[in-house]
Structure formats: C-alpha cells, structure tokens
Amino acid sequence: MYTCSIERMKDKIETFSKYGDAGHGGITRYSLSEDALKARKEFEKRMTAIGAIIEVDDVANIYATLPGSDPDAKRIVMGSHCDSVKNGGNYDGILGVISAMEVLETVHEHNIPHKHPLTAMIWTNEEGSLYPPAMMCSGIVCYDYLPEDIRSKFCYDDMMVSKSVLDGTKTFGEALEKSGYKGEKKYRLSPDNYECMFETHIEQGPILEDAGNSVGIVDCVLGMFNYRIRFFGQTTHAGTFPMPKRRDALLAASQALVYLHEEIDKLGYSDLVYTTGEIVCHPCVHTCVPDYVDVSFDARHEDPKVLAKVMEILKSCTTKTWAGCSCEIEKAWNRDTVYWDKELVGYVKEAAEEIGVSHQYIHSGAGHDAQFCAYMLPTTMIFVQSKEGLSHCEDEYSTPEDCTNGASVMLHAVLKKDKQ
Template sequence: MADKITTMSKYGDAGHGGITRYSLSPEALQARGEFVKRMKAIGAEIKTDDMANIYATLKGSEPDLPNIVMASHCDSVKNGGNYDGILGVMGAMEVLESIADQKIPHKHNITAMIWTNEEGSLYPPAMMSSGVICNDYLPDDIKKNFIHENMLASKSVLDPEKTFGEALEASGYKGAKENRLNNKDYMAMFELHIEQGPILEAAKKDIGVVTCVLGMINYKIKVYGQSDHAGTTPMPYRQDALYGAAKVLQYLHDELDKLDSELVYTTGEIYCHPNVHTVIPDYVEFSIDARHEKPEVIEQVVNVIKNMPKEVVKCKVDYEVAWTRDTVYYDKELVGYVQEAVDELGYSNQKINSGAGHDAQFAAYMMPTTMVFVPSKDGHSHCEPEYTSPEQCTQGASVLLNAVLKCDADK
C-alpha cells in the first residue's frame, strides 16, 4: 500500500504535497497505466467501456456467476490530495493482488474498476460516467443532468474549444458500450474511500461502516439592490445588496442553528455585481447547500429559506432551487458484510453516513452497493493536507477484501 501511495502521488504531483490530476489528463493516463500494468501482472483481464471506465477482472471458480466489483476513481480536483478516489482504486488492487498471491478461492469473478471523471473538475459535472452508466435507474431530476450526448459535449473549463468527447477519443481507453457496468453481469459494488471529514478521527475509530449518502438541497439566495456611486450617495439613500446579503446570511445561520445538530449547511459561493470598490452592489447571489439523512430536517431547512424576510435593508430577497437529492441508503446485506468483516478484524468502528457524493451513490440505484470509510487527518479533503496513514489505508483494504469474500461465499 505504501508503495502504491508513493507511486500514484507522483502522477500529477503539484510540488507541495498534493496533486492536480484531471480526468483523462496525461497525469491521469499515467495513473491508469500503472493500474493496468499491475493488474495484468497478476493475471487480471482488462476491459474498458465507451466512457473509458476500466475493469480488471480475476476469474472465479464459477465464472458464469455475476461479478463482484470494487470501484473508485483516479482523477482529482485542482490541488487535491493523494487519497480521494485513488485510495479506492489502490484498495481494490490490493484485494486482487492478495487473492492472486495467496490463491484465495472465490466463486465469482472479482473486478477492480476505475470510474472516469468522478470529480468533473476539468469537464463538469462531477460523477459524470456513473451518471451516464446508471442513467436508466436514476430519478428523473438527476437523470436529465447526465444525458450521454450532453456529457460528450461538456467543455473544458480551461479551454472551451476542447470537449470531454474529444478527450475520451484521444485517451486510448475508450472501449465497447457492451462492457459497461450493469446489473446482469455484476451483482454487487463496493467502494473504499476516505471519510473527507473529522468524525472518525475525533471518535478514534479505524473504520466507518457507511449506511447512506445524505440527502441534500442546493438553493441560490438572491438579493437585489441599486447600484450607485460610492462617493456621492448618502448612507440613507442606499440599497446595498452586499450588506443585505450579509444580513440574510446571518439570518440563515441563526435559524438553521436551531435545527438538528447533525445538519450541515454551507454558503460556499458568492457572486457580487458589479463588484467594483467604488460602486454600491446592485445584485448579490450566494449558494446554500444543506445536508441531512432525514427528509423532515431537510424540509425544515427549506421552510427557513422560504420564510426569509422578503426585504432587508431596502433590498428585495428571493431564492431559487438549484437542485435537490434524496438520501440514498446503501444495501443492507452489503453493509452487513462490511460490519462483520470489521468486527472480525477487530478494528474500532462506527456507522457513518456520507455527506459527500460518490459514484457508489449512482450505482446504488442500479445494483446492491456500499462503501467503507477510513479516517481523514484533521478532516481535511479536496486540499493538499488531505492525509490517511498507510496503516489506515491498509486496514480499509483488509475490510474491503473480507467483505468481498463474505459476499462471494454468501451468494
């Protein structure tokens, strides 16, 4: 595991501890090459599908049974860390290597898989290829954001002349559509991932047994003022949209803090017009993202937003739904295999939910799916200080191996 972490961290090394490894970039192709090389070395069969997802499969003793797949991604956000996504790939590699090395008997074919473009950092949206592959099974309002043709036409955020479809063609990893993950040839999916939050570390737990991906809402809050000159407009005449936005933001904190203590909410993005230091802002918009397992708490959040004051410091206040998603519960049987595996290994653990989105959450609409979490140092992720020790990563891979073998034995 330590060797894999060191090797993979070189592909896209940003020079100060983290990586920038956009999907299908030269750096991501290096990581894919490393995966293919090592998987071929243990005798795995390599396939790719039309979204360049890669499947490395070790044949089982009853190869006509459906496969068990372990999947994650090898792309990163800009200046991301060395664990988000790639840990699940490295863990799956460890599992197949252990099975091959130790000649562990298994009935089903077992597959290690790399999802293409989970982050969507260069070609939006995030979770692009799981959105395409699982499209038939997704709820309508999510489904429409992942139409295959639209994804191929997705423009690079760095160069609008380049599309994801072109990157796919040029990658050398584009394969046949019939190789796509599906619920006839595959019976279960596992994903090992870092927690990306501080809960396991704070609770001094080795492993998080993931039960669901939190439901969430994303709204835009809009504040309308009037642009006037900073030097010539007496204070009582002003309709300052940024001051209005600051007051609304404080209002939301005050009201949301009265709700369930497990609720998380974030105002991460703000847009101010005209955003010139000598002009009073006439329009400010900010995002609010709120997540909780229980729909009734999410409903309370929506009510807080709907009941915001309609006018603040003479500025009109309004809102718009950007998107929402329901809580996705993982498969109880698979969660059970993970729990048994952790308990048998004697690792400290707790049930946990996933606040972040993962390809596994789209796969869960198509087939039985679950996840395993390992701790994130100081809770940091999507940034260079992201860290999980080689020992913790190995514990995660061990849980993954044993859970997969339980699934293999049981079915």
C-alpha cells in the same frame, strides 16, 4: 485471517501520488489529462501483472478482473476514481482504486479461493473538474436506472460536448477520443454481469478521527437540497451616493447569511450540515455599491423532516427586506437519503469486527459514483479515517495503517458476499 499488505499499500500511495504531483504535497490530476493517463497505465500494469483481464468501456471506465471458480457467477466490483480537483490530495478517489487493487493483489498473493470474478475499476471523471458535471461517467453508465429527476439533469450528448473549463476549446468527447481509452459499450458495468459494488473512500470529515476509529461502515448518503439565494439592489457610486438611500446587495446578503446561520443553528440538530460556499457579486468593484449578489445554499440531513425545517427558514428570507434589497430563492436540485444495501453493509460490519479494525456506523454527506451505482446494483461504501477531516486540498491524509485496514475490511466483506 488474511489481511492486506501495508507495504504494498504504501508503495501504491507513493507511486500514484507522483502522477499529477503539484510540487507541494498534493496533486492536480484532471480526468483524461496526461497525468491521469499515467495513473491508468500504472493501474493496468499492476493488474495485468497479477493476471487480471483489462476491459475499457465507451466512456473510459477501466475494469481489471480476476476470474472466479464459478463460471456462472457474476462479478463483484470495487472501485473509485483517479481524477482530482485542482490542488487536491493523494487520497480522495484514488484510495478506492488502490484499495480495490490491493484486494485483488491480496487474493492473488494468497491464492484465496473465490467463486465470483473480482473486479477493480476506475470511474472516469468523477470530480468533473475539467468537464462538468461531477460523477459524469457513473451517471452515463447507470442512466437507465436513475430516478427521473436525476435523469432529467443528464444528457449524454451534452456531456460529450462539455467544454473544458480551462481552455474552453476541448470537449470531453474530444479528450476521450484522444486518450486512447474510448473502449466498447458492451464492457459497461451492468446488472447482467455484475453482482454488487463496493467503494472505499476517505471520510472527508473528522468524525472517525474524533472517535478514534479507523474505518466507517457507511449506512446511507444523506438527503440534501441545494438552492441559490439572490439579492437585488441598486448599484451606485461609492463616493457620491448617500448611505440612507443605498440598496446594497452585499450588505443584504451578509445580513441574510448571519440570520440563516443563527436561525438554523437554533434548530439544534448536531448532525445537520449546511453550507453557503459560493458567492457571486455584481459589479464587484470597490468603487460601486453592489446591485446583485447570488449565494449558494446546501443543506444535508438523513431525515427529510429536518430538511423541511431548514427549508422553512430559507424561505423566510424572501419575506424580508435586507438593506433595502429584495430576496429570491431558486432550487438547484435536491435528493432523498439513499440507504446502502443492508446485506452488504452487514458484511462490512462483520468483516471489521472479525479482523479487529476499530469502526463505527457513519453517514456519507458527499456525492460518490457509488450513489448512482446504487440505483442499478446492490452497493455500499467503506470510509477510512481522514486527518482533520480535510479533503479536496493538499493536506488530505490518511495513515497507511488506516488505508490498509479499509482494504482488509473490503476484502473480507467481498469474500463474505462471495460465499453466499
């Protein structure tokens, strides 16, 4: 039974962690930045070394392909992204790239027979840290296959002129031209030449660690909705305006957040997650009573009936007066639960069983490029245990053993698919 190499895996983790090293354990590696270009060069160097053919599409997605024995067989692709958030860790995204490389390296090392060409790929700008939105280039590539409500949020031309959130002057289109990675549209991932897609990713949650399992067999991406909750009061002077006449929007938001958490927790669904993570306050000055507060509300669950109950509670906020302030809500977006391809999920499960890697079924609560891909190709994901479930921070960690287990599971799932 072939397994991936823990030594080679460790070496790749160490090497890629240098590109964008922020000096305290993590990385800042914005898409198409100098550091991200170094990571791309490393990917190309290692893939070329095992005889893979490099192709780059018009939005800088890179594909490294080992030919298969059947000239008519479509490619099986594995991949993720190599860009990070600010002060991110050494695993989110890049682990999926490294794992895909590791699968190709293992196939090459042991000369494992396979009919289908096998491709390792890097998606451009998954995080959208510098140029929003997140999952930009999988959105562009899969555009024609996306449901209308997702497509309506996507405009290729807008994205090309999407401004850097750091300096505000450079656009994604300009960064793309400058990168030297603007390839040809004909190389884009498409059902014409690709059979299916696998993405390995850190779990970003503590479920696998708590259960003592190395790998997660991801069965779906949770349905979710995202709203803004807004409170409207009146700004007055902190030193001169009597308390009973105040209409304090921050106190209003505080009361409503406490209410929301209490009411939603009463529903008692242990697998429901919801988050009030962003707050905007105006004028946000210590000597002024706030007149406007805007809070984000994000809820995720597999079952739309559960989300509907949460929605009822959210709506009830608008029927109340909070600290003299009115409350409105507005939908930002929502999505239904997306189930991964059952055949591929089955191969992942069988692979984990056969090679004896501890595993369990798990849902994905986060967004990944694989999600857009799922509208175009049979797709699935494999999760690797994350220490304390931490991600998007420098403390991200997965053991080399778990990372190698994830790659080995992907290898065998790919080989099972290859045999069909």
